[in-house]
Amino acid sequence: MLTVYKLASHVERDAAREAGVAIVKQIEFPMLSTLLCPLFQAADEEHLEADVHFGGADLTKCFELAEKILPKIDCARRTHLTCELVPGVVGPKMSASLEESILDPLDGGKALKNRLKKAFCEPGNVADNPPLAFTKAIIFPLLVGQPFLIPRAEKHGGEISIPDAATAEKSFAEEQLHPGDLKLGVESFFNDYLEPVRAEFALEDAQKMFLAAFPPPEKKGKAAKSQKKPPAKS
Template sequence: MDISEKLRLVTRNTEEVVTEHELRQLLESSEKPTAYVGYEPSGEIHLGHMMTVQKLMDLQKVGFKVIILLADIHAYLNEKGSFEEIEQIADYNKRVFIALGLDESRAKFVFGSSYQLSQDYMLDVLKMARITTLNRARRSMDEVSRRKEDPMVSQMIYPLMQALDIAHLGVDLAVGGIDQRKIHMLARENLPRLGYRSPVCLHTPILVGLDGQKMSSSKGNYISVRDPPEEVEKKIRKAYCPAGVIEDNPVLDIAKYHLLPRFGVLRVERDAKFGGDVEYTSFDALAEDFISGSLHPLDLKLAVAKYLNKLLKDARKRLGVSV
């Protein structure tokens, strides 16, 4: 695979790469580059998580070794449960990520607690704290913590640790949603001041919820790996998908970010009087027909539900879960 094709796969469906020039240099100079994503253990793995899982799969195709950080210490700092509870969830998450299609032979799963309590790491946390202002730390916090009137100190240490994870895991490329940008820019700015390399950073879009609003567990506007097929179809049928509208359209986003990269084709089955069956191998063609009105929202929804259930069925089969 030549460099141009590698760059196409790595950067497809991304929001931003910081910087593309550095990414090209990395692909040209390193035979075994490494990339990482950190996940705070979660009880429900949903399509939002799968955005970065899909990107890790793209990276594996071009020769990256990927590291998946199961951030148990981070989850504890963020008040997500006891260490015992978090460990059980993290083990489940690991099984799900593999079931979704990650090549286990080229993936390394690391618990944060395996290195984040070491003397060297904790000393680096203190060093990072000395060169990071309170305002910068607060801006780098996750949105929920940032909105709190009186957040815990632990929630400000959290982003400093995320920046240091990149250095201590020795990765070349840091991957995350675009909401991780402030943390990654903190890492690019401050890690060299501690004697570490500045990472290349790749950001994926944030998947909108099924109602067209921000995805939230409290709203239930997401699809989980554990949702049974009939629930997936029900949710997709009810999803926000106004005719001709591309922006913040969750059904089109699922086709773009999950189904076309995975299957290479989306076949929409229709009665002959409605134009008959049609196949899409690119999102641009799909979007063009949807904007023009030649593809009806219901026909799109039925196709997306069918392919999404196939993707999740394969994952559940690997997990040994029946629904």
């Protein structure tokens, strides 16, 4: 907390509010805790001894503030990298604070299928379409020029091959690409691409490291039955 207090002495209220504009709900009379959020982001960099801080594009203003104020308390200025934000499975963006919105890389099979089933994917709608956004921001860049293959059953017309993101968007806008097929393709790609990650994570050493970093909460024992005290003698 001392680092946060030191940083606070170099940041005006409006600067703190502006830095958190994309990550904190904006209201007319903000709580003090929301103004401190960007300062905690900066303090984390120092206490984690980070060289590089990677985050979504919504953290850009926080990163800019950190670069400005950390040197003022004799802390190193860190390198910052940002990535494009993708919409959540539900909700405006994928966020760890809303579990239903994320696609966990370790989820496979039925878990991944169930998450994608919840994704909004209206026929012809390319403006608000999480599965289509996943193809543009994640899948096609990873394919590096290779086509996006959708393993549709022969009885439904057979495999679909889409060469690029623009074709995928055009096909969906014209309702030539069905929402069910698009979700199937996204599910198939993520399962194939992430299988080595899941296999590595299942190894004993990886499990030990994970449990050391994120120990499970202790199970609470059964609450002791309350016993009535005998009435006090007069």
